[in-house]
Amino acid sequence: MLLIREATHLNFGHLAAHQPYWLQFVQIVIMADFLAYWFHRCLHQVPFLWRLHRVHHTSEQMDWLVNVHLHPVDKILGDCFQFIPIFLMGFSTVPLFIYTIFLAFQGFLNHSNVNVNFGPLRFVFASPVFHHWHHCNHPEYYNKNFAPHLAIFDLLFGTAHIPDGNAMPERYGVPDDLPKDFLGQMICPVKSPLWVEPSTSEAPKDRVERV
Numbered sequence: 001m002l003l004i005r006e007a008t009h010l011n012f013g014h015l016a017a018h019q020p021y022w023l024q025f026v027q028i029v030i031m032a033d034f035l036a037y038w039f040h041r042c043l044h045q046v047p048f049l050w051r052l053h054r055v056h057h058t059s060e061q062m063d064w065l066v067n068v069h070l071h072p073v074d075k076i077l078g079d080c081f082q083f084i085p086i087f088l089m090g091f092s093t094v095p096l097f098i099y100t101i102f103l104a105f106q107g108f109l110n111h112s113n114v115n116v117n118f119g120p121l122r123f124v125f126a127s128p129v130f131h132h133w134h135h136c137n138h139p140e141y142y143n144k145n146f147a148p149h150l151a152i153f154d155l156l157f158g159t160a161h162i163p164d165g166n167a168m169p170e171r172y173g174v175p176d177d178l179p180k181d182f183l184g185q186m187i188c189p190v191k192s193p194l195w196v197e198p199s200t201s202e203a204p205k206d207r208v209e210r211v
């Protein structure tokens with residue numbers, strides 16, 4: 001992130017840099033979470049984006065490496081959508097650097113095979129249980145829990161599923177029959193031309209309609 005910022009000079013006016021580091025960090029988390037929430041929702045609702053993002057949802061078991069099981073175009077589009085506005089705000093290097101560590105840590109934690117829901121703080125922070133429900137293969141809970149850091153945007157926009165206890169999904173993955181190999185998963189989103197509506201099996205309608 002920092003190298004790209006230096007290379008592109010996307011750092012207009014250091015607008016946010018005059019504030020204390022802790023405040024900049026809080027602002028970065030809230031801004032990144034809001035942007036990531038909406039981009040993630042689009043990934044599930046726009047048929048072509050869902051074809052890309054579906055690769056992340058093919059894992060039938062959760063573990064920390066699912067965090068990086070992403071189609072590269074999904075990753076690049078998401079990072080541009082999330083980080084270019086943050087660069088433009090001109091935050092200092094230190095809070096941005098701390099944020100990259102926080103982002104990586106929470107991403108790996110929330111995909112890990114652990115039953116942790118942060119107790120009463122589960123209504124504030126996205127926990128492993130919170131993100132496990134995002135990956136569930138239970139149609140009644142599709143399109144829930146989009147935000148990477150905080151539960152507040154899902155609560156605010158009506159997409160939160162925060163169970164009372166530590167209940168975990170019984171099944172993960174997608175109902176579609178997709179290639180399991182690396183090359184197959186890289187190619188499957190672009191197998192049919194982009195302007196052609198994906199078939200029903202490629203873009204599950206209930207995923208779209210339930211949002």
Ligand SMILES: [Zn+2]
Pocket residue numbers: 040043044053056057134
């Ligand atoms: Zn998703």
Ligand SMILES: [Zn+2]
Pocket residue numbers: 056066067111131135
């Ligand atoms: Zn995930």
